[in-house]
Amino acid sequence: MSATPVKVAVTGAAGNIGYSLLFRIAAGDLFGPDTPVELRLLEITPALKALEGVVMELDDSAFPLLAGVQIGDDATKVFDGVNHALLVGAKPRGPGMERGDLLKDNGGIFAPQGKALNEVAADDIKVTVTGNPANTNALIAMSNAPDIPNERFTALTRLDHNRALAQLAAKLGVKTTDITQMSIWGNHSATQYPDLFHAQVGGRSAAEAVGDQDWIANTYIPTVAKRGAAIIEARGASSAASAASATIDHARDWEHGTDGAWVSMSVPSDGSYGVPEGIISSFPVTVADGKWSIVQGLEIDDFSRGKIDASVQELQSERDTVKELGLI
Ligand SMILES: NC(=O)c1ccc[n+]([C@@H]2O[C@H](COP(=O)([O-])OP(=O)(O)OC[C@H]3O[C@@H](n4cnc5c(N)ncnc54)[C@H](O)[C@@H]3O)[C@@H](O)[C@H]2O)c1
Numbered sequence: 001m002s003a004t005p006v007k008v009a010v011t012g013a014a015g016n017i018g019y020s021l022l023f024r025i026a027a028g029d030l031f032g033p034d035t036p037v038e039l040r041l042l043e044i045t046p047a048l049k050a051l052e053g054v055v056m057e058l059d060d061s062a063f064p065l066l067a068g069v070q071i072g073d074d075a076t077k078v079f080d081g082v083n084h085a086l087l088v089g090a091k092p093r094g095p096g097m098e099r100g101d102l103l104k105d106n107g108g109i110f111a112p113q114g115k116a117l118n119e120v121a122a123d124d125i126k127v128t129v130t131g132n133p134a135n136t137n138a139l140i141a142m143s144n145a146p147d148i149p150n151e152r153f154t155a156l157t158r159l160d161h162n163r164a165l166a167q168l169a170a171k172l173g174v175k176t177t178d179i180t181q182m183s184i185w186g187n188h189s190a191t192q193y194p195d196l197f198h199a200q201v202g203g204r205s206a207a208e209a210v211g212d213q214d215w216i217a218n219t220y221i222p223t224v225a226k227r228g229a230a231i232i233e234a235r236g237a238s239s240a241a242s243a244a245s246a247t248i249d250h251a252r253d254w255e256h257g258t259d260g261a262w263v264s265m266s267v268p269s270d271g272s273y274g275v276p277e278g279i280i281s282s283f284p285v286t287v288a289d290g291k292w293s294i295v296q297g298l299e300i301d302d303f304s305r306g307k308i309d310a311s312v313q314e315l316q317s318e319r320d321t322v323k324e325l326g327l328i
């Protein structure tokens with residue numbers, strides 16, 4: 001077992017996602033069975049008592065890999081020396097809202113957290129934003145952390161990626177592991193584009209395997225893109241366990257690599273595929289040696305181009321809003 005624990009910050013640790021996420025991290029699902037972890041948990045002051053209760057449960061689980069837990073409401077203390085930051089803490093949307101409607105309430109959380117990370121995080125810090133609207137919140141944190149390389153800021157579209165796999169597998173009667181090269185493009189929002197033209201099933205394109213463009217355009221894409229709202233409608237609360245699981249998938253693959261497999265991550269655009277720099281948008285990526293790379297050289301047909309452009313336009317408009325709010 002490695003001697004030095006990895007320090008992982010989780011914000012919103014007393015919330016619904018936190019309640020699932022912390023136990024998965026402590027069990028070794030993020031860094032593997034040989035790496036001890038130290039949890040650094042950030043909450044707002046009124047939630048600290050509830051967080052103490054969660055820590056009691058972490059104690060009671062006697063996780064062999066859990067080397068320590070620190071909690072607090074001061075980001076500059078909690079983030080001190082952290083190697084990974086999972087920024088979950090933010091308000092969830094309710095029925096009838098879009099995630100972008102949360103920008104005014106939640107955007108303000110990510111500027112001070114970006115500044116605190118800039119000041120006190122470890123040199124190898126990697127940041128994953130789950131709190132909504134995740135892409136633009138990640139942009140806010142990144143813009144407030146000028147000393148941390150931009151590529152260390154990412155947002156979660158892995159839940160959408162996993163949903164895209166599950167819906168396609170159900171349609172074709174295959175296992176999710178039979179599908180490769182899945183990708184989500186754009187924003188974690190209703191405009192996201194789950195791409196079946198590059199996804200592969202049994203050696204051919206998933207779009208070809210489905211053979212029904214009307215189903216892709218009018219059933220599949222909206223089902224994946226609006227799954228978050230469907231969960232809220234059914235559960236009366238936004239997805240939590242699946243969001244925690246996707247956050248683990250994202251951070252684990254970023255840490256350990258994907259061995260050439262594609263995953264979806266929202267990352268700062270470098271201009272690839274005509275997605276302008278200055279926004280954090282989802283792309284198909286591969287990860288090696290702790291670094292993600294956008295998959296290059298893909299042909300984008302007119303249908304995909306229109307979908308990607310619409311989502312990118314939304315991200316640009318969210319960026320303009322947070323500029324006006326003085327957050328970036
Ligand atoms: N990207 C995704 O795929 C995805 C999926 C599911 C949920 N989400 C989002 O994740 C966020 C959290 O969801 P949840 O269900 O855990 O919500 P929740 O309301 O159960 O928990 C949020 C927690 O964040 C805390 N918090 C608020 N402001 C904070 C701050 N400044 N610093 C630290 N903690 C703070 C709250 O006290 C609360 O305990 C929401 O914005 C939700 O929309 C994203």
Ligand SMILES: O=C(O)C[C@H](O)C(=O)O
Pocket residue numbers: 092093099132159227228229231238239243
């Ligand atoms: O839909 C939401 O608001 C929660 C989350 O972003 C999700 O996709 O489930």
